[in-house]
Amino acid sequence: MYKLHGFALxxxxxxxxxxLLEKGLxxxxxxxxxxxxxxxxxxxxxxxxxxxxxxxxxxxxxTQVILDYLEETHPEPALYPEDPFGRAKVRELMRVMELYxxxxxxxxxxxxxxxxxxxxxxxxxxRGVLEKARDALQKMAHFDAYLTGDTLTWADLAAVIxxxxxxLATRRVYGENLLATIxxxxxxxxxxxxxxTVQTLQEAQNRAASQMFKRPS
Ligand SMILES: N[C@@H](CCC(=O)N[C@@H](CS)C(=O)NCC(=O)O)C(=O)O
Numbered sequence: 475m476y477k478l479h480g481f482a483l484x485x486x487x488x489x490x491x492x493x494l495l496e497k498g499l500x501x502x503x504x505x506x507x508x509x510x511x512x513x514x515x516x517x518x519x520x521x522x523x524x525x526x527x528x529x530x531x532x533x534x535x536x537t538q539v540i541l542d543y544l545e546e547t548h549p550e551p552a553l554y555p556e557d558p559f560g561r562a563k564v565r566e567l568m569r570v571m572e573l574y575x576x577x578x579x580x581x582x583x584x585x586x587x588x589x590x591x592x593x594x595x596x597x598x599x600x601r602g603v604l605e606k607a608r609d610a611l612q613k614m615a616h617f618d619a620y621l622t623g624d625t626l627t628w629a630d631l632a633a634v635i636x637x638x639x640x641x642l643a644t645r646r647v648y649g650e651n652l653l654a655t656i657x658x659x660x661x662x663x664x665x666x667x668x669x670x671t672v673q674t675l676q677e678a679q680n681r682a683a684s685q686m687f688k689r690p691s
Contacts, residue, residue: 476501480523482682486537487524488675489635493541495671497548541628553628564622567615567629571636574607579640586643597647604644604652617658634666
């Protein structure tokens with residue numbers, strides 16, 4: 475059985491967990507929190523979460539790598555289109571969401587989620603990157619049924635994990651959700667959130683958030 479190492483408030487962890495749920499694969503969760511301890515560095519040399527144990531002593535890290543491994547080893551239900559161009563377009567969307575939305579938005583997290591501060595310069599710089607990526611996403615994807623057409627792909631799973639976090643961070647830091655202007659995005663995310671797999675994930679996330687809130691500092 476797969477063992478997924480990490481914690482329920484990590485969006486990358488949640489993306490791999492969602493993949494396992496969507497593929498219907500049994501897995502155990504192993505709680506690991508940063509900073510990485512020496513034994514975790516044996517499994518995930520960069521100390522990154524998630525880490526998927528795919529067999530005894532066999533570990534994989536880097537979310538995209540793990541998702542591709544799961545698709546190759548468990549092709550059904552397929553989460554990439556059949557044709558190579560379609561597959562590349564799905565990866566392109568995932569890359570854009572990760573590199574130009576999720577990662578820049580992380581620079582806002584100290585202020586958005588951890589009671590810290592972010593300089594005016596960072597706020598402005600990040601806003602420019604996020605707005606450009608938002609406009610790109612709007613050109614590259616449809617927010618009708620699914621991002622690339624009428625079937626669910628890996629890009630949709632990435633979107634339902636990453637976009638809400640980016641939205642929330644921007645709402646808290648700029649007083650507005652920078653992604654809200656994408657036509658159809660709210661309904662699109664609402665539809666994806668109705669999936670039983672996403673609801674399972676959300677419940678675990680809510681439990682983890684309330685436990686963290688209770689934890690003495
Ligand atoms: N490129 C990595 C990013 C994963 C990542 O940044 N995970 C965060 C938790 S959401 C983490 O491990 N943070 C601890 C650290 O960077 O040391 C992936 O795709 O899996």
